[in-house]
Amino acid sequence: MEIKVIGTGSYVPERTLTNEDLEQIVETSDAWIRERTGIGSRRITEAGTTAMAVEAAKRALEMAQTAPEALDLIIVGTSTGDCLFPGTACEVQAALGAAGAACFDLSAACSGFLFSLNTACVYLESGAYQRALVIGADTLSKTVDWSDRSTCILFGDGAGAAVFERVEAAGGETGADGRKRADPDGSAGGRMQKTWGHESRVGPFIMKADGGRGEVLHCAGTPLRNPFIKEETGNKEKGFGYMTMNGQEVFRFAVKTVPEVLEALLEKAEVPPEDIRYFILHQANERIIAAVAKRMKQPIEKFPMNLERYGNTSGASIPILLDEMNREGKLARGDKLALAGFGAGLTWGATLLLW
Numbered sequence: 001m002e003i004k005v006i007g008t009g010s011y012v013p014e015r016t017l018t019n020e021d022l023e024q025i026v027e028t029s030d031a032w033i034r035e036r037t038g039i040g041s042r043r044i045t046e047a048g049t050t051a052m053a054v055e056a057a058k059r060a061l062e063m064a065q066t067a068p069e070a071l072d073l074i075i076v077g078t079s080t081g082d083c084l085f086p087g088t089a090c091e092v093q094a095a096l097g098a099a100g101a102a103c104f105d106l107s108a109a110c111s112g113f114l115f116s117l118n119t120a121c122v123y124l125e126s127g128a129y130q131r132a133l134v135i136g137a138d139t140l141s142k143t144v145d146w147s148d149r150s151t152c153i154l155f156g157d158g159a160g161a162a163v164f165e166r167v168e169a170a171g172g173e174t175g176a177d178g179r180k181r182a183d184p185d186g187s188a189g190g191r192m193q194k195t196w197g198h199e200s201r202v203g204p205f206i207m208k209a210d211g212g213r214g215e216v217l218h219c220a221g222t223p224l225r226n227p228f229i230k231e232e233t234g235n236k237e238k239g240f241g242y243m244t245m246n247g248q249e250v251f252r253f254a255v256k257t258v259p260e261v262l263e264a265l266l267e268k269a270e271v272p273p274e275d276i277r278y279f280i281l282h283q284a285n286e287r288i289i290a291a292v293a294k295r296m297k298q299p300i301e302k303f304p305m306n307l308e309r310y311g312n313t314s315g316a317s318i319p320i321l322l323d324e325m326n327r328e329g330k331l332a333r334g335d336k337l338a339l340a341g342f343g344a345g346l347t348w349g350a351t352l353l354l355w
């Protein structure tokens with residue numbers, strides 16, 4: 001049995017907000033933003049999270065040559081759905097006509113796509129489902145305080161998607177473990193990596209969280225109108241909707257935990273870092289990515305980035321980058337990709353993919 005990525009897709013809104021545009025809104029400069037973050041512009045949606053998710057999904061399904069009716073599972077990693085309910089995944093299901101799919105959203109902020117991918121693949125590995133659509137989609141532009149220059153410069157909107165399929169070994173050799181091997185000599189990109197412990201193109205993963213540090217990156221939800229809830233509880237005093245962030249804390253958290261989780265994952269998979277073709281990291285800040293590369297003693301060229309164009313698109317950043325690289329022909333059969341996400345929660349994690 002293998003789990004394959006059979007299609008990727010992404011969507012970013014047309015409307016572009018450049019650093020120069022932001023200079024008109026808050027006291028900042030293109031030079032400051034570029035130097036501290038690497039961001040040059042970001043996209044802003046006028047249609048919302050579901051519309052972006054649907055567009056990314058359609059593109060992924062088209063590449064996968066998979067009909068929406070063939071999907072068994074749709075998971076959307078998002079923390080900025082258009083409504084509290086129904087979930088974004090259900091709205092995507094309705095728009096696509098994927099009547100047979102189980103659908104739910106997964107809230108893990110910027111780790112949302114990674115956690116959704118891992119969750120979907122566990123369902124596929126268990127045999128419960130055959131085909132899963134995994135989406136990361138976020139509209140952070142509606143959560144930032146546009147008068148707060150320390151946060152509003154960072155984020156943009158977008159969506160990315162991937163279709164995963166469980167493929168049974170058909171007529172392949174039987175391995176030492178008694179299971180069929182579809183690709184006994186590894187000629188199709190060497191994807192039967194024994195060291196990965198199972199016959200899957202989706203390798204092992206690690207997911208972590210530290211709920212005790214939720215205040216570092218926080219966004220209050222719907223105001224609590226229930227008169228029985230104590231004043232000091234929940235969102236009453238915090239009000240709805242604006243993000244607050246301790247930027248330096250997030251920075252420190254990211255540059256410590258991302259190399260740690262990547263190193264732990266590579267050790268678990270018995271793959272040396274030199275064997276990783278690309279480290280596809282959540283696109284939060286160029287300086288964070290450069291610090292991770294340095295700590296891992298890996299060349300920065302192995303850490304692709306598109307944050308200059310899109311800013312931090314939260315749960316969408318990893319699948320947008322993956323799709324762009326895929327469509328640009330930068331991913332070759334057999335490439336080992338290490339994905340790592342981090343964000344509010346705090347949450348963080350890493351996953352290996354064998355392309």
Ligand code: ACO
Pocket residue numbers: 027028029032033036037109110149150153154217245247248250251284285312314342343344
């Ligand atoms: N333009 C100009 N000046 C600014 C701006 C701005 N947009 N924002 C802050 N400043 C000022 C500050 O007021 C401060 O001025 P002061 O020295 O007079 O007080 C000065 O710049 C330095 O501020 P710092 O906060 O120390 O700047 P820092 O170098 O830490 O950069 C930043 C700030 C970019 C936010 C950085 O901390 C960072 O990238 N942190 C990680 C944030 C992040 O990635 N968050 C999201 C990740 S998780 C997720 O994706 C949800």
